[in-house]
Amino acid sequence: MKNSIRILIVEDDKYFREELSEGLRSFGPIDEAETFLNAQDLLLNNFYHVVLIDLNLSGQNEGLDLIGMASKKGSVPIVLTGHQQNEIISKAYSLGCRHYFNKLDIKSDIQKKLGPYLKALGEENFKDFFTKDFITQDKKLIKKIELLKYQNLNSDQKVLLLGPTGVGKTRIAKLIHELSQDKGEFVHVNVSEIPETLAEGLLFGHQKGSFTGALNDQEGLLKKADGGTLFLDEIGTIPLHLQKKLLKAIETKEFTPLGSKRSVKSNFRLISATCDCLSTKIEKKEFRLDFYFRIKGIEIDITPLQERVEDIPLLINYFLKNTLRKIVFSPEALECLQNYDWHGNVRELENLIRELSENESGLIHKEQLPFHIQKNKNPFRKKEDTTLYSKTLSKYIKKNGLRDLISQLEEEAFKEAFKEFKGKITKVQKALQISSTACYRIMENINQKEIIKWKSN
Amino acid sequence: MEKQLDKTFHNLTASHIRMECILKKLQKSDLKNIDSELMEDLIKSWEDFGKEIKNLI
Numbered sequence: 001m002k003n004s005i006r007i008l009i010v011e012d013d014k015y016f017r018e019e020l021s022e023g024l025r026s027f028g029p030i031d032e033a034e035t036f037l038n039a040q041d042l043l044l045n046n047f048y049h050v051v052l053i054d055l056n057l058s059g060q061n062e063g064l065d066l067i068g069m070a071s072k073k074g075s076v077p078i079v080l081t082g083h084q085q086n087e088i089i090s091k092a093y094s095l096g097c098r099h100y101f102n103k104l105d106i107k108s109d110i111q112k113k114l115g116p117y118l119k120a121l122g123e124e125n126f127k128d129f130f131t132k133d134f135i136t137q138d139k140k141l142i143k144k145i146e147l148l149k150y151q152n153l154n155s156d157q158k159v160l161l162l163g164p165t166g167v168g169k170t171r172i173a174k175l176i177h178e179l180s181q182d183k184g185e186f187v188h189v190n191v192s193e194i195p196e197t198l199a200e201g202l203l204f205g206h207q208k209g210s211f212t213g214a215l216n217d218q219e220g221l222l223k224k225a226d227g228g229t230l231f232l233d234e235i236g237t238i239p240l241h242l243q244k245k246l247l248k249a250i251e252t253k254e255f256t257p258l259g260s261k262r263s264v265k266s267n268f269r270l271i272s273a274t275c276d277c278l279s280t281k282i283e284k285k286e287f288r289l290d291f292y293f294r295i296k297g298i299e300i301d302i303t304p305l306q307e308r309v310e311d312i313p314l315l316i317n318y319f320l321k322n323t324l325r326k327i328v329f330s331p332e333a334l335e336c337l338q339n340y341d342w343h344g345n346v347r348e349l350e351n352l353i354r355e356l357s358e359n360e361s362g363l364i365h366k367e368q369l370p371f372h373i374q375k376n377k378n379p380f381r382k383k384e385d386t387t388l389y390s391k392t393l394s395k396y397i398k399k400n401g402l403r404d405l406i407s408q409l410e411e412e413a414f415k416e417a418f419k420e421f422k423g424k425i426t427k428v429q430k431a432l433q434i435s436s437t438a439c440y441r442i443m444e445n446i447n448q449k450e451i452i453k454w455k456s457n
Numbered sequence: 458m459e460k461q462l463d464k465t466f467h468n469l470t471a472s473h474i475r476m477e478c479i480l481k482k483l484q485k486s487d488l489k490n491i492d493s494e495l496m497e498d499l500i501k502s503w504e505d506f507g508k509e510i511k512n513l514i
Binding site: 013015016018019056081082083084085088102103104107 | 459460463466467468469470471473474475477478479481482498
């Protein structure tokens with residue numbers, strides 16, 4: 001049994017115990033314990049992937065002790081109880097409980113309600129994901145994606161993947177699709193690659209004769225994703241008029257193909273991805289705010305490779321294993337690769353390893369690495385915006401004048417330094433690099449009461 | 458007070474679930490030969506449920 005998990009049910013009520021056992025049988029072998037001692041004995045002598053624990057065993061809260069015990073043995077403790085007191089819930093979690101459920105909430109459909117949580121634990125392949133498909137040690141990211149396992153991924157659950165190009169957004173989208181266990185297809189649409197004039201027809205489909213060249217009826221990509229996942233990559237590049245039509249289709253799961261009078265239904269899950277800053281696009285009116293909220297759902301921000309330095313050696317090893325011709329790096333070359341800021345992310349690293357595997361020498365020295373890597377000068381690095389002048393400042397000046405802006409800035413900077421150095425003027429003066437005359441001039445402009453208030457704070 | 462209420466609700470939940478499980482079992486069993494132990498447990502759970510409701514009042 002590939003995904004079988006061994007379960008221990010600790011429940012003093014024999015009828016509910018039987019009910020649980022029957023409901024969860026399909027997940028793997030089950031042992032039952034009626035008392036604390038039974039459970040303790042079974043836990044000491046066996047390994048269980050999951051231990052379902054009733055807290056109140058024969059009138060005592062002995063179940064709490066079992067949580068710690070199960071956790072130490074490497075099992076996942078899940079509490080099923082009638083207790084709803086926050087104090088008890090918090091104690092259970094602090095002892096290592098993974099999930100806490102009220103029996104009343106799950107009793108009617110044990111398999112359906114506990115199923116996703118147990119299934120997730122049995123997914124051995126998932127563990128491989130972070131060592132093969134998406135190599136990372138980024139705990140935050142792993143946790144966020146793991147959380148998706150426990151959610152009943154219904155078709156309404158939207159996911160928005162954020163992160164620069166090459167970080168592996170498509171791989172994560174595919175994983176989410178696999179986790180959902182939908183029977184439908186995974187339809188990958190790179191919005192930026194579709195010519196604007198053809199986009200509507202491709203997404204929504206068209207009827208024969210609806211435009212020049214429409215020789216046949218054509219099913220759209222939205223329909224193709226029926227029962228599966230529609231992955232809209234580079235969604236930041238989607239034209240405004242399409243955002244409006246897509247918004248409605250996402251909301252109602254219904255749309256009208258080009259040239260057709262009849263609407264079509266498609267029950268797809270939407271996963272979107274972008275490397276653009278959507279808030280800037282919204283500000284520039286290039287992206288609709290309502291469309292953003294429609295696609296947002298669960299937001300997963302994937303950290304760029306240059307911020308995941310510890311992943312670089314793991315990735316190098318992984319890519320090296322996959323090259324036909326084996327190569328090795330000298331320690332200096334490896335150090336260089338680790339220090340380089342990979343603006344093209346994992347894709348850039350993978351391409352480099354592939355390219356180097358065809359290098360004349362099998363032992364790669366620092367000098368054999370591309371010049372920009374040796375010097376850590378990424379040609380794709382964006383020039384940092386160092387100008388202070390912004391749209392907000394420009395608006396402020398237009399409204400209140402430059403002099404007002406300067407005095408506002410002076411007062412704010414003074415206030416911050418004044419608080420930091422607890423009112424010691426010489427230190428404030430030094431920190432702001434201004435003369436004592438300038439310092440007192442600023443003070444004069446500030447309400448004296450306010451200065452006293454800052455001092456007392 | 459909060460602890461007492463939590464305990465009462467816990468007990469109510471327990472007897473409610475027990476009754477429901479027994480009823481399900483009864484429905485599946487041969488109605489001509491009803492297991493007397495099942496019936497006794499059902500009555501006991503019903504009494505426990507009643508006791509807890511009285512506590513609540």
